[in-house]
Amino acid sequence: AQSVTQPDIHITVSEGASLELRCNYSYGATPYLFWYVQSPGQGLQLLLKYFSGDTLVQGIKGFEAEFKRSQSSFNLRKPSVHWSDAAEYFCAVGAPGTASKLTFGTGTRLQVTL
Amino acid sequence: DAGVIQSPRHEVTEMGQEVTLRCKPISGHDYLFWYRQTMMRGLELLIYFNNNVPIDDSGMPEDRFSAKMPNASFSTLKIQPSEPRDSAVYFCASSLRGAGSSYEQYFGPGTRLTVT
Numbered sequence: 001a002q003s004v005t006q007p008d009i010h011i012t013v014s015e016g017a018s019l020e021l022r023c024n025y026s027y028g029a030t031p032y033l034f035w036y037v038q039s040p041g042q043g044l045q046l047l048l049k050y051f052s053g054d055t056l057v058q059g060i061k062g063f064e065a066e067f068k069r070s071q072s073s074f075n076l077r078k079p080s081v082h083w084s085d086a087a088e089y090f091c092a093v094g095a096p097g098t099a100s101k102l103t104f105g106t107g108t109r110l111q112v113t114l
Numbered sequence: 115d116a117g118v119i120q121s122p123r124h125e126v127t128e129m130g131q132e133v134t135l136r137c138k139p140i141s142g143h144d145y146l147f148w149y150r151q152t153m154m155r156g157l158e159l160l161i162y163f164n165n166n167v168p169i170d171d172s173g174m175p176e177d178r179f180s181a182k183m184p185n186a187s188f189s190t191l192k193i194q195p196s197e198p199r200d201s202a203v204y205f206c207a208s209s210l211r212g213a214g215s216s217y218e219q220y221f222g223p224g225t226r227l228t229v230t
Binding site for chain 2: 034102104105
């Protein structure tokens with residue numbers, strides 16, 4: 001069975017600082033990987049996804065993520081955080097070829113201080 | 115495009131009452147998903163449909179929960195009878211499969227259900 005672990009429940013960073021949110025997955029092969037963001041009172045929005053190829057993927061809002069097979073990780077990064085990035089971030093894994101059923105991590109809440 | 119539409123946005127009901135949540139997926143999407151989000155359990159997939167047919171309902175917590183998709187543009191999630199532990203935010207999402215699919219799930223704004 002596929003699973004996702006986001007070890008950090010809550011992270012606080014200063015505006016302008018760099019950010020890295022951790023995600024580790026468990027799957028028998030290379031899965032499809034996703035990062036979603038949820039602003040308060042809103043649904044989830046896709047930031048980026050990885051299917052194959054280049055292990056560094058670029059997403060919206062200046063985010064990027066790197067797939068590391070050896071570490072079963074798909075960490076999300078941003079070089080300079082803006083106050084508007086404060087939200088909850090979810091990593092998700094899906095079976096390759098279909099991704100019909102996604103398994104989400106428990107989320108990391110990001111707080112940005114000015 | 116209007117995106118995924120859910121109604122109502124907020125629902126407060128008393129224990130034992132029937133609750134119906136509604137979802138209109140993005141036009142042309144062939145997959146529809148129902149999720150439940152709580153502080154304790156996070157985001158859980160309840161059930162999903164492909165071309166209006168339920169594919170996997172293993173996440174439905176118990177027989178009090180039922181979901182239907184009578185056509186490609188409408189789905190309901192019903193709880194009967196409701197209990198306080200059903201209080202959560204319920205999300206509907208839709209996606210498009212097929213050649214060139216991005217596999218992205220588009221989420222609605224959610225329905226916040228409170229059962230007293």
